Amino acid sequence: MGRFINPFTDFGFKFLFGREVEKELLIDFLNDLLVGEHVITDIQFLNNEQQPEVKTERGLIYDIYCRTNTGEHIIVEMQNREQPYFKDRALFYLSRAITQQAKKGIWNFQLDAVYGVFFMNFVMDKDIPSKIRTDVVLSDRDTGKLFNSKFRQIFIELPNFNKEEDECENDFERWIYILKHMDTLDRMPFKARKAVFERLEKLASKANMTQEERMQYEEEWKVYNDYFNTLDFAEQKGMQMGMQKGLQKGIQEGIRETARKLKELGVDNDIIIKSTGISKEEIEKL
Incomplete structure (x- = not known):
């Protein structure tokens, strides 16, 4: 085993991104993921265990579930192996986060936006082998115009990211490079470019645990x-x-x-x- 923890174990993923004391890491990653769209200044971690409304229904547990200072609900999931109906499962996860917003009594159906960010250690669409990121939104089929901004899925296919350290062009790519190679790195790259990576180095180092x-x-x-x-x-x-x-x-x-x-x-x-x-x-x- 290397100097840094593997971020794709359940413990490693939540240790880095799922703790209140280190929430700046998740905030920084989300801002780089959504650059040009949102600026998140704070998040509140929510209960990641979603109980069914009736006993006969199935509950679920998110890896990470949080709400931003601007009201978006964000689910962050790590999936290490390919699964049948994974796209359906991702849809189900977001749907539950939507239905849980229902209010008793008189309600006008206004919803907070729900985002799902899915890290995948497998290729989802094998007919598009070079695609790293897939963004799914609700849009008009003919015009492509956004129909409703309250639903968003972002799928990140890690095996399709093959850039070397010096080939990374932006901070999102730098995050993906580090996460993909973290447990084999001898040093944390990009620290001179972004202070958060220096913090990540200290947190991910097994010697500091x-x-x-x-x-x-x-x-x-x-x-x-x-x-x-x-x-x-x-x-x-x-x-x-x-x-x-x-x-x-x-x-x-x-x-x-x-x-x-x-x-x-x-x-x-x-x-x-x-x-x-x-x-x-x-x-x-x-």
């Missing part, structure tokens, strides 16, 4: 490593079964095998649900 934080990170890193090895095994098994019994059935069996092995590793049910799409009831039966 408390013993408790270091133990928690290393334990999760082990689970993270086992998780990917398990997924690779499940994918291979799914492909074999797909050739023998039909591709779709093989894929589903591979997903179930992944969930079973994650359960054996002691991974929390919420993480298994998020990683595989399998329901809590199915997991309990495994």
